[in-house]
Amino acid sequence: MKTKKIFLVFLFAILLVGVSYAAEDVSDDTFDTTEVVHTDTTTNGAQCAAETNDKDQIIKQNNNKSMKASSNTRTSTKLTLNKISQKTYKDDVTITGKFMDKNGKILKNTIIKVKLNGKTYNAKTNYNGVYTKKLKANKVGTNNVLVSYEGNYYYKASSNRTTFSTIKRATKLTINQITTTYNGDTVKISGKFTDNTGAIIKNTMVKLNINGKTYNAKTNSNGVYTLNYKTTKSGTNKVIASYAGNDNYNKVSVQKTFSVTPVHSVTMAIKQEFTVKYINGDPFCTLYETDYAQYDPGVYAEIDERGLSAPPVNKIIKAKFFFKNSRGNIITRTVYPRYKTAVETSLISGYRPYKVDIYYCRMTETERYNYWYGYY
Structure with a gap:
C-alpha cells in the first residue's frame, strides 16, 4: 500500500513537469503576426480591407528574428550653383550649375526650378547634369537666386542659393546739328536718347536748357526728342540737353551751341x-508796276546794284507786303527772296500795294565774295 502511494506521487510529479515543459514550449513557438492592411476606396466611397495571410505583406517574427517590410530609401541629391559676377542693368544673366546624387552620379533630363527675385522659371539638366537659365538683370541692387529640386520617389529634394549685385546703366x-538761323525764326532742336549700348530709351523726359531757360521734350518710340x-x-x-537719371539709369548731359544772325527791319512806301x-551804304528800293515796262507787272523790294563798285553789305531775309482796297x-503777303538782294510778288486784283516791311541782315564776307562773283 505504501509502495502504491509512492508510485502515484512520482507519477504526478512527472505529469506536472511535463505540463510545465509543454507550456513553456508552446510559448516559445507562438507566432506574433503583424498584418498589413491595404485600404482601397471604391467608387461608392466604401473601404474594403484585404487581409493577406500568405503574401509578402504578412510580416512574422519568429524566435525573435524579425523580418520587416521593405521600404524605399530615397537617395540624397546635390545642386551646385555657379557664382554670378556683378551685372549692369539689362545685362544678360546666366544661372547655371550641376545636379547629381550624393555619390556624384549625374542626374540628367530633370527639371530644376530657378527663382530670381521671387519669379520662378524652369531649367532642364542636360546629358552632363548641367542646367542653364538665361535671364535679364532687371533689378538694380542685390538680386536673390534660388535653385531647387522638388524630389521624387527615388531622390530627395535639394536646393542652393546665391546673390549677385546689379548697378545702374550709363546713358547717352x-x-x-542746329543750323544757323535768323533772329525771330524757329529752329528745330532734336537728338536721341539711348543707353551706352545704343539701346533706345523711349517715352522719357529730356530737359533742354536754352540760354538759361528750361523746356521739356519727350522721346518717341525711336528715342528721339524734338523741340521747335x-x-x-x-x-x-547755348543748348544743354540733360537727363536726371532714375533707379535704373545714370544721369547724363550734353551741350551744343548755334548761331543766330541778327535781323533788322525797315518799312518803306511802295x-x-x-x-x-x-542802309549801310546799300540803296534799298521799292516799286510796283501795272504794265510791262522796265519791270514786269508786280511789286518789288530790292537792294539796287546800279552804281555799286563792290558787293552789297546787306541781304534781304524776307519782305511783308501790304495791300489795300x-x-x-x-491784305498782307510775306515773301522770301529767290536771291539774296531782291524779293517780288504779284499784284492783287482790286488792291493797291502801299508799303513793305523789309527784314535784312549783314552778309558774311564769304557771302559777299560768292555774291559778287556769281556763286550765290
Whole structure:
C-alpha cells in the first residue's frame, strides 16, 4: 500500500513537469503576426480591407528574428550653383550649375526650378547634369537666386542659393546739328536718347536748357526728342540737353551751341516810281508796276546794284507786303527772296500795294565774295 502511494506521487510529479515543459514550449513557438492592411476606396466611397495571410505583406517574427517590410530609401541629391559676377542693368544673366546624387552620379533630363527675385522659371539638366537659365538683370541692387529640386520617389529634394549685385546703366544723349538761323525764326532742336549700348530709351523726359531757360521734350518710340524753338537772341545760343537719371539709369548731359544772325527791319512806301533808302551804304528800293515796262507787272523790294563798285553789305531775309482796297481792307503777303538782294510778288486784283516791311541782315564776307562773283 505504501509502495502504491509512492508510485502515484512520482507519477504526478512527472505529469506536472511535463505540463510545465509543454507550456513553456508552446510559448516559445507562438507566432506574433503583424498584418498589413491595404485600404482601397471604391467608387461608392466604401473601404474594403484585404487581409493577406500568405503574401509578402504578412510580416512574422519568429524566435525573435524579425523580418520587416521593405521600404524605399530615397537617395540624397546635390545642386551646385555657379557664382554670378556683378551685372549692369539689362545685362544678360546666366544661372547655371550641376545636379547629381550624393555619390556624384549625374542626374540628367530633370527639371530644376530657378527663382530670381521671387519669379520662378524652369531649367532642364542636360546629358552632363548641367542646367542653364538665361535671364535679364532687371533689378538694380542685390538680386536673390534660388535653385531647387522638388524630389521624387527615388531622390530627395535639394536646393542652393546665391546673390549677385546689379548697378545702374550709363546713358547717352545727343544733340543734332542746329543750323544757323535768323533772329525771330524757329529752329528745330532734336537728338536721341539711348543707353551706352545704343539701346533706345523711349517715352522719357529730356530737359533742354536754352540760354538759361528750361523746356521739356519727350522721346518717341525711336528715342528721339524734338523741340521747335523760336529764337530771341542774336549771336551764340547755348543748348544743354540733360537727363536726371532714375533707379535704373545714370544721369547724363550734353551741350551744343548755334548761331543766330541778327535781323533788322525797315518799312518803306511802295509807289509806281522808285522809292530809295540807303542802309549801310546799300540803296534799298521799292516799286510796283501795272504794265510791262522796265519791270514786269508786280511789286518789288530790292537792294539796287546800279552804281555799286563792290558787293552789297546787306541781304534781304524776307519782305511783308501790304495791300489795300478802296474800302480800306488790308491784305498782307510775306515773301522770301529767290536771291539774296531782291524779293517780288504779284499784284492783287482790286488792291493797291502801299508799303513793305523789309527784314535784312549783314552778309558774311564769304557771302559777299560768292555774291559778287556769281556763286550765290
